[in-house]
Amino acid sequence: MPKVPKWMADAMQSLFSGMYHPVQVTATEELEERLRRVRFEGDFSGSKRAFVPGNVIEFRVSDTEFRHYTPSYFDPKAGVCEVLFYLHGKGPGSKWVADLKVGETLNLLGPGGKIGYNASSQNHIAFGDETSLGSFACIEAEAKQQRHSFYSIAELDKENKHWPKALQLETTVVEKDKEMKAIETIRYLDGYLANYSREKASTTFYLTGNAKSISGVKKFLISRGFESKQIRTEPYWSEGKTGL
Template sequence: MPNVPKWMADLMETALSSKMPVFEVVGADWISPEIRSVVFKGDLQKLKLMPGYAVSFRVSPTAFRNYTPAFIDPQENIFQILAHIHGKGPGARFFADLSLGQQIPVSMARGRKIQEAAAQYFLFGDESTVGLACILQAHFQQLGKHFSTLLHLGQSQNDLPAALGLGSYELVQREAESDNKSSMVSAPGFTILDAAVMPKWNDAQFILAGNGLYIQRIKKELLGLGIDRRRIHAEPYWVPGKTGL
């Protein structure tokens, strides 16, 4: 969500207070120098969380940001966010500064339900989508489906997938200088993006999340390889140079 004037953010928070239950921070740990795990405890029934849905936090007086839980436990009334802490944006500062015991309003969950009819699923993402990768891995494995994550990460994040317990994944390193130059963006070199192997995955579902510029390139590549666009679920989390999505 883009930034809004403070008076409007105050009004939204007051008007939607019944839909923004308060949760307590009960866990806060660094998984890596850029990924922080924060666990919230409260009345989960009020959020109506589903795997892949996002919740919203007011991260500054004028900004709201969406985050997808990495873990949900209805019995314990907790959920976990894996926040990518990078730069000096309001979302990064908010999650970097959270401490145990803080009381945080959280918006009701929203999103699009991912269809579950396919036998295989592939998630393309980056540091901003590792929480989505964790929760979808658990969800689809529980359904007996094949799930793999295609991760496009910075060069200091090689150990991150294993630290998060991701099983089937492929990691392609991202060149730092290409992050903010759309003219240089091309589809990462994942082995699956090959005409020789793609027929094996014709019936798979592809979930594209994270950097909107890379999502465009990956989607174009998949369509060019013969994947039906109905099997491509795109959800950009951010775009270089744009504030909030």
């Protein structure tokens, strides 16, 4: 639901008012030139759905547009949510994030989405790009708490390859190929899975970020004997679309 007429956006916000949570921006931090962490605080006690690491939240970023984001940290009891925003500068979402100020009051919708941490699995592997780093952080923290294994692979532009280190994320970085989506990740996974010693049946994959990259990695994983039910996907963006 990236863009709708203003009258429809107003009607939806009124219709789903019970799912919105008023929050206040309590901190912003410029981690890198295009990477910003924002802290939101509010009352999430009335949420109809419990937050699970990997879930998305949603904000109305203009009169006519909404955007989904994945928290890097979410504590409903404490009323705290943090999001790592990638400011790519290509749409209203980036402008909205860049303009956020401490003290500003907003409405947060969620949590929801297609991905949630699979507590029944012992092993967790995440794949994504710059837009996925917050999801990595949230899932990794949950895996550590559950004493499960976690591994992540980030497909990043060359100038952003240092971001996981700056975020203290233990992530394998592969360089993004703009023409052949996920090709370098698939090459890496081919070797990684050939020596994979953990139980395949107790492994869950979380694929986020670019839609074409997700499709390529999922097809590869299925060709290596993993089942579709083990592969959880949520595209965050796609070429030719202004937002997802």
